[in-house]
Amino acid sequence: MKVLKLSTQLHKWVALVVGLQILFWVGGGLVMTAIPIETVRGEHRAVEFKPEPLELGGLPALGEIARRAGIAPVEAELRATPLGPAWTLQPETGEPVVVSAVTGRPFGPMSAGEASVFAKRAYKGEAGVSRAVLLNTAPEETGRTGPLWRVDFADREKTAFYLSPATGEVVTRRSGVWRFYDFFWRLHVMDWNDGEDFNHPLIILTTALTLSIVVSGFILLWIRLSRDLKSARASRRAKSVQ
Template sequence: MPMLRLSTQLHKWIALVVGVQVLFWVAGGLVMTAIPIETVRSEHHVREAAPAALPAVLLRALPDAAGTMAGGVARAELKSTPRGPAWVLTPVRGEPVALAADTGRPFPALTPAEAARLAAQAYTGEGRPVSAVHLSEAPAETGRTGPIWRVEFSDREQTAFYLSPETGEVVTRRSAVWRFYDFFWRLHVMDWKHGEDFNHPLIIVTTILTLSIVVTGFILLWIRLSRDIRLAHAARRKP
């Protein structure tokens, strides 16, 4: 039958082309459903910190702090940080700047010992800090730019806390679990370099081809079932 032959050929060759990616989709889906996202984000290693009250007198330091920003301030936020209250000033152009709220000046540079101490305060788990390194440029896995501190712990998941070099806040967390998850995520979305774009032409075309496999599979199933039913009826009518 021409229809059966055509459907069989399309099904076979398209499956051969996209079969490996379908395997990656299934494997990636399994990983993403089997590992809780809280574990991937190392949220189980985050110590809950009680919010600290901010003295109202610090509001008076805003004009002095804002006066240091060339071009003007678009936004000002007063918040509590591990190194004390801070004004986070967002200029009209450029990146936000964190200043000590009591002085209106930049925080002193973090030392490795202080970075390790602040990371340990924010961490809960069986590990301990084993290294504290200042990086002039944040690794790609953090999704950030600029300088950053990385503090690694001795737990089984190889957890690393990334800290702001100004305020000492934990801005993101990574671990071997996250990297394992990220590997399968990149395979899943077919963005092997960045793992961010899941609307690119390659994945759209592959999805269309995979859909055609399903459609031709149903056609093959319908044709073969119809043929088997006819053969069964013919067999019953024979004397």
């Protein structure tokens, strides 16, 4: 009986403490399984970017581009961007530098109109652009640093495309669906700051306490089933004697 009483008390009080978080886990799990991850990422709103083939013969050599940019790169990548062909030059120390593959200089500043045009080309849907604004600091939801153009679309999902001011490329997409999902993800991993840490001490402790609820619940179930079986056997014996 002591085991039964101890298991009952443990089950009751621990469940009271962690019950709300268990609700968040189950609710968050439902949200994360019910909403396709492609929808969360906004892939259904993205047009695949198909760059035009680069005419390498008409471009200066990498050495000349590096000289004009004043950089001795340890890595270099050439790609097509909405603003034109660009080299990304990685110096030995510091951040990568993006320059025009034609001039060897950074592209000129983008206007709100240009950002809207580039975002619209990358957007799949009928909604128009409702706003385009240059943010000097990247919002936390982008997981990026540095300035970004944010272009909002007037659709029911409140889709926002974030563009690189250096190249006009869409670096990430966010929407009301993503923010709804992110809210439940943070509840699920118990990291209300940025949702990145899912093995911190608090969640480990809560998971251990939840395990104790399950174990104590099985103990209670076993004890009560055993007691019911004994009662049933005693009842059958009593009837057979009669």
